[in-house]
Amino acid sequence: MASINTNASAMTALQTLNTISKNMATTQSRISTGLRVAEASDNAAYWSIATSMKSDNKALSSVQDALGLGAGKLDTAYTGINEVIETVDKIKQKLVSARGASQEDQQKIQTEVEALQDHIVSVVGNSNYAGSNMLQDGTDVNVVASYNRTGTTVSVDQITITGADVQVLSEDGTTGIVSAIAADGWFDASGGAIADTAVDTMLGAVETALASLSEQASVLGAAKSRVDLQKDFVSKLSDAIDRGVGQLVDADMNEESARLSALQVQQQLGVQALSIANQNTQSILSLFR
Structure with missing residues (x-):
């Protein structure tokens, strides 16, 4: 029709x-x-998941920043303590040279040892990163390591370095592994030649300090390795989340x-x-x- x-x-x-x-x-x-899913009306479930994961990834970005800051502190402290170990090693060599040396030679060695003592104090004082000096503060250092979500529950993990375990020398020089070695007048030949027994006592103090410094360097080295591994993992995790979100909404x-x-x-x-x-x-x- x-x-x-x-x-x-x-x-x-x-x-x-x-x-x-x-x-x-x-x-x-x-x-x-x-985007295939640009807003909730496109796919409510996928949009909700993607929004949560994007938010978590922003938190992971902050974790990466914190790990970078922590890595800087640890790198600085690790470099500093290795320099201290090398300097104490040099003092050890000077002490061996002082054993049985003449008073005149011992006085020359004293001048060299005092210069090395000053260097230790300088190294420790300058091992500062972003206002933190792990070799001198003696306070614990907490490095944010991860951001975890389980359902609606979230948690933040930390890597903790105990300050007392890595302190080398306090600011006033009265405490720390090398406090005695770095002290003024520790090696003093001004009143006459130093006896071999006195030199041997000093060598014993140096050996004790070196053993402790090696342990501290191991603590810092292990923490440094852990932070570096965590940085690498968080970076890969962030990339994986980006890919996962992309598969949902791109x-x-x-x-x-x-x-x-x-x-x-x-x-x-x-x-x-x-x-x-x-x-x-x-x-x-x-x-x-």
């Missing part, structure tokens, strides 16, 4: 065009944003490009179909001529 009031073909063509236009808008949005650009081309063809055909449907009503006029 031909009707001028109802054009079913045109209505069908128009509905098809509306659907095509809506699909084109969706596809164009995905191409412009690169658009496949090849697929979207192909879909857009198909929709453009469908739109052109839809416009032609609507034009043909409208022409059918015009043919009714010929019946009245």
Whole structure:
């Protein structure tokens, strides 16, 4: 039946065009944003998961910053303690040379030892990073190592370095592993030649200090290795989360490009179909001529 009031073909063509236009808008949005799930209405479950994981990844970025700061402190302290060990080794060599030496030679050695003592104090005082001096403060250092989520429960793990385990010399020089060795007048030949027994006592103090310094260097070295490993892991974890989020919400650009081309063809055909449907009503006029 031909009707001028109802054009079913045109209505069908128009509905098809509306659907095509809506699909084109969706596809164009995905191409412009690169996201298949850009908001909760696109896929509530995926959007919620992706939003939480993106937030966690921002927290991991802060963890990486904290690990970088911790690594800087540990690197500085580790470099400093190794320099102290080398300096104490040099004092040891000077003491061996002083054993049985003449008073004149011992006085020369004393000058050299005092210079090495000053160097120890300088090294410890300068082993400072971002306001923290692990070799001198004697306070615990906590390095944020990870951010963990279990359901709605979150926790932050830390790597703790006990300050007392790595303190080499206090600021006033009265405490610490090398406090006696770095003290003024520890090696004093001004009143005459130093007896071999006195030199042997000093050598014993140096050996004790070296043993303790080696343990402290091991503590710092182990902590440094752990922080470096954690930095590497957190970086890989952050990348893995990014990939996981991408799999949930990213658009496949090849697929979207192909879909857009198909929709453009469908739109052109839809416009032609609507034009043909409208022409059918015009043919009714010929019946009245």
